Amino acid sequence: MSTPSLASLPIRRLTLRDLTACADLSEDRGWPREEHKWGLLLTSGKGYGIDDPDGGLVAACVVTEYGPREQPALAAVGMVLVAERHARRGVGRRLMRHIVEASGTTPLTLHATPSGRPLYEELGFKVTGRAEMLRGHFVPTDGRPEVATRAATAEDLPAILRLDEEAFGTDRTHIVTRLPAFADQLRVAEEDGRLIGYAAAWPNMDTHVVGPLIARDTATAEALLASLAAHTDRSLRTDIDVRHEELLGWAKAHGLAPVMSSAVMTYGTTELPGDWSRRFAPVTVAAA
Numbered sequence: 489m490s491t492p493s494l495a496s497l498p499i500r501r502l503t504l505r506d507l508t509a510c511a512d513l514s515e516d517r518g519w520p521r522e523e524h525k526w527g528l529l530l531t532s533g534k535g536y537g538i539d540d541p542d543g544g545l546v547a548a549c550v551v552t553e554y555g556p557r558e559q560p561a562l563a564a565v566g567m568v569l570v571a572e573r574h575a576r577r578g579v580g581r582r583l584m585r586h587i588v589e590a591s592g593t594t595p596l597t598l599h600a601t602p603s604g605r606p607l608y609e610e611l612g613f614k615v616t617g618r619a620e621m622l623r624g625h626f627v628p629t630d631g632r633p634e635v636a637t638r639a640a641t642a643e644d645l646p647a648i649l650r651l652d653e654e655a656f657g658t659d660r661t662h663i664v665t666r667l668p669a670f671a672d673q674l675r676v677a678e679e680d681g682r683l684i685g686y687a688a689a690w691p692n693m694d695t696h697v698v699g700p701l702i703a704r705d706t707a708t709a710e711a712l713l714a715s716l717a718a719h720t721d722r723s724l725r726t727d728i729d730v731r732h733e734e735l736l737g738w739a740k741a742h743g744l745a746p747v748m749s750s751a752v753m754t755y756g757t758t759e760l761p762g763d764w765s766r767r768f769a770p771v772t773v774a775a776a
Contacts, residue, residue, distance in 0.1 A: 494538075494546065494579055499586050502535025502548060509545045510535070513569050516544075520693045528670050529567060529774060532662050536583065546571055547579045551587055552775040553594065554658045561658040562761060563591055565598040566774025580604075584611055588755065595757035599727070599750040599773035608753050616759055617752035619773065620736060623695065623725040626717035627743035635711035640674040640686065647683040648676065655702045657762025663771055664700075672696065675715050677708045687712040688771075689720060698726035701769035706734045709768045713739065726769045735768060 502510065507530060511521040529535070533552035540546045549568040555561030565587055570579045588596065588611060599619060600608050609615075640648065645665070652664050667674050671688035673696075678684060685703030689696040698716055703709035709732070717724055724744060728736055729752075740746070750773055754760065760776075770776050 494574060494577055495582070497538050497541075497546060499536055499538055499583060502530060502537045502550075504530050506530070506535065506537060506545070506548075510537075510548050510567070513545050513548055513571060514567075516571050517569055519569075522692060524670075524690070525692055525772060525774065526567070528663075528666060528772075532666060533564075533775065536587065538579065538583065540571065540574075544571070546574050547583050549583055549587065550774060551591070552663070554656070554660045554663075554776075556659075560594045562757075562776070563594045563596050564774070564776035565596055566772070566776075568598075568604065581607055581610070584608070588612075591756075593756065596755040597757075597760060597776055598753050599770075599776075600753050601748075601750060605751055605753070608755075611755070613753040613755045614758070615751045616754045617764075618730045618749055619727045619752060619770075620730050620749045621725065621727045621747040621773075622736070622739055622744035623723060623747045624744040625723045626714070628714060628718065629742070635677050635679070635684070635708045637675050637677045637711050637715040640668075640676045642668075644676055644683065644686075648686050651683055651686060652700070652702055655763050655766040657760065663775065667771075673716055673719055675712060677703065677712050684708050685712055685766075687716060687769075689716040689724070691722075692725070694722060695725045696720045696722045697772065698724055699769045700767075700771045701726065701728075702766055703768055704766060706732065706738075709735050710738055714742075727773050728769050729764060729767065731764065732768055 537548040538546040553560035671690040685708040
């Protein structure tokens with residue numbers, strides 16, 4: 489029996505049952521398995537993949553939509569992976585074309601590595617920003633933070649959702665409401681009884697990833713990041729919009745070192761919705 493060509497293998501929707509295969513694909517490309525993150529993405533977004541007749545996945549990616557279900561305002565593309573044995577044979581291009589066509593008029597965004605950027609540019613994506621990944625053990629300084637923070641409670645959720653939609657520019661209730669179970673920490677900043685920021689730290693292999701980080705200003709973002717660091721022994725990892733130069737400098741001065749940067753790219757829109765000045769870090773670059 490002849491082996492079917494890659495071009496003839498169907499693209500199908502992935503489910504949580506494919507989590508192990510997705511983690512295997514990550515590992516195949518030298519990435520961490522990140523099963524915890526894959527679980528969030530496959531339950532809150534739409535996974536797409538191509539099955540390998542010999543077992544496992546040829547390729548996979550996840551699309552997370554935001555806004556009204558009938559007509560999403562934005563969709564984030566992430567975890568675009570092709571197995572090493574099938575690389576450089578047009579599989580990634582075919583999968584991304586499928587995503588673009590399936591999304592119709594919904595604007596798309598993604599974070600591109602230097603190696604992936606040429607493909608996305610070929611498909612019509614434009615660079616609209618950049619994020620810098622930082623990682624390390626946070627080194628605290630003496631003195632109390634200027635902004636008060638505390639652990640979030642169930643009663644905070646409506647205010648967190650309102651704050652998030654104002655900053656992000658569209659509704660992402662399906663992500664935010666999963667944070668209490670997904671993250672090890674969910675903290676809020678407040679002033680005069682009013683929420684002015686929130687942030688989460690979730691486990692990813694041997695680190696805690698800080699994201700989302702939504703705050704009124706840099707001082708609030710710093711207080712939230714410091715408060716998350718104070719409640720973990722793990723190193724921190726986060727992806728900060730490079731326009732937040734003050735926060736980047738502060739984080740580096742407190743022990744977080746730059747690891748890599750990614751290009752923020754969009755398709756079907758020239759800029760992301762919401763207020764970038766209050767968006768300091770995404771939940772994960774795979775979901776914006």
